[in-house]
Amino acid sequence: MSEGFSESIESLPTGVLEEMYVTMLKIRLFEEKVAERLYEKEIICPVHLYVGQEAIAAGVCQNLNIDDYVFSTHRSHGHYIAKGGGLKELMAELYGKETGCSKGKGGSMHLVAPEVGYMGSSAIVAGNIPLALGTAFSGKLLGNGKVSVAFFGDGATDEGVFYECLNIASLYKLPIIFVCENNLFSTHLPISMRQANPDLSMKVKANSIPFVRVDGNDAVAVYNTARKMIEKIRNGEGPAFIECMTFRWLAHVGPTPDLDVGYRKKKDVEYWMERCPIKKIRSVLTKKKDYSSRKLDDIEKRLKKEVEESFEFTKASNYPNSQNLLRHAINTESEVIQ
Template sequence: MQNDMLLELCRKILLIRRFEEKVVEVYPEQDMKTPVHLCIGQEAIAAGVCINLKKEDYMFSNHRNHGHCLAKGIDPKMLLAEFYGKKAGCCKGKGGSMHPVAPECGIFGTSAIVGGCIPLAVGTALASVMRGDGRVSVAFFGDGAVDEGTFHESLNFASLKKLPVIFICENNFYATSSHISARQPHSNIAKRAEGYGIKGIQVNGNEVLEVYKAAQEAILGSRKGEGPVLIECRTYRWKGHVGPDCDYEKGCRPLQELQEWTAKCPVNSYKDYLIRKGVITTEGYQEMIDKIDSELESALRFARESPFPEEKELFDDVYYMRK
């Protein structure tokens, strides 16, 4: 990889981390009325996958979508404004944290229904084949979605039609507070692909270059007509299922497990790699953080100062009539 690509990966992974930390900082003020599902600890997956996508490629996500949207190119101002319910938000304040959409960036759906985004990606992949436009579709989902029928139906149909769709499972081992061992007979999700005749890959989701290489191969192959791929990215979320707090205090998971995974921080791991390889200096890395922080402060100020939608706009954009 060229240095400029390595640095762009760094910028993406840092933007996601600092954005989520900013949400943690301001959420207790209770001005954000939307629930937030944070991806701190999982940033490498969004960055490593989305850097391989073209702007026009389709991306679908779940309730834990902030990192995916940022990595795909959404303006942080529009995303934060959406969290505050403002008219300047990407969905004019009606989508909140769980439903941002930005077609201009290729973000065509984020679903709070577990597994809900997976068949949507299959649908756009089928449309791409019918149109011959060369676009690839990507669906991000968690290990909990693998319990749903839509996961299996989607892989089956995508395999039958050899569709250009990449299924990205962010396996953080928990569906809310239910550990994967209590829900699935074995924890290797990538092996599920074998039953549908497609390629399944398992990677360390905390190592951004490992994610990048797996996604690059899958996306290039799918774009050439080689069909769908399932990539299981093993990772861990640092915060609770929802909100800015850690849920180990509620007995949802052991503190030691959380500490073991935070020691495997994807952001620090990649920083150490870049400095060791001479791609960036410690000073240059801090400058990148400072620039991102300044951008996010500006975005936060914009979101807070933007007006709310008017009451008469309540039912706007909730129904689309085909012309």
């Protein structure tokens, strides 16, 4: 299925594979903890889990520098973690604590970590795409060599602004990579019930933007494709588009498997779970001559501890006090209150 650049996995350095594996497992373990806390109703902000899609954030972000720009969506944890955002600040944000990355005022859908180039997530479907276009414009004008990344779901391709952004990015040859995570549904509707022609490639190519579709559960395919595209973007060749075919394992929002809703079949979910992106990269890694499965166990132990520490940190943190409620917000005169 993959039309991506599928170089032999042997040619990928073990270090790169291991780093992607660590990122993916960190996202998975973190979200498993979050799911547990959601069931307990300890976390009460709306949470859109990324379980099943980890290879996309890891494969793309593995190619980025810390000062490249990433813009994310309501399904934000994977991109935040893959770009280097701190787990403690993320967990604290989900609990609304003042030590959270958005000072406890944003919740899961409004994360930010500019110190690592994670410029923010937005709950407005497709709303992050013009924002990424903005940093791409600045990158072009300043000639600073930075690349902007817009991650979005297939639902964003239903929006008019998506098409406007494709046009402008192409017209001005902006340094931006569009990453569509096509998990086959926008909430409960498949793309075939939303668009007359569900084939995205034609729409992207109509704007003269290079398009590649890859298996989004294969971190190596995502990595290789994004690497080639980002190299060209840095060389001034303008935007590129990668469509990553994938599937979310859990409900649109919240921690349940949501099979009772009736919009997807148990056997489809099982099919995709069989094609677990983490299982896949683990099997690639263990085929490397110089890699031992003991190392994988050590990584898992270390990451579980890191997740546990983020939880302890959150428990020990305070909620914002009432005097600070308007800090870091915009007042009625449109001034940012420090």
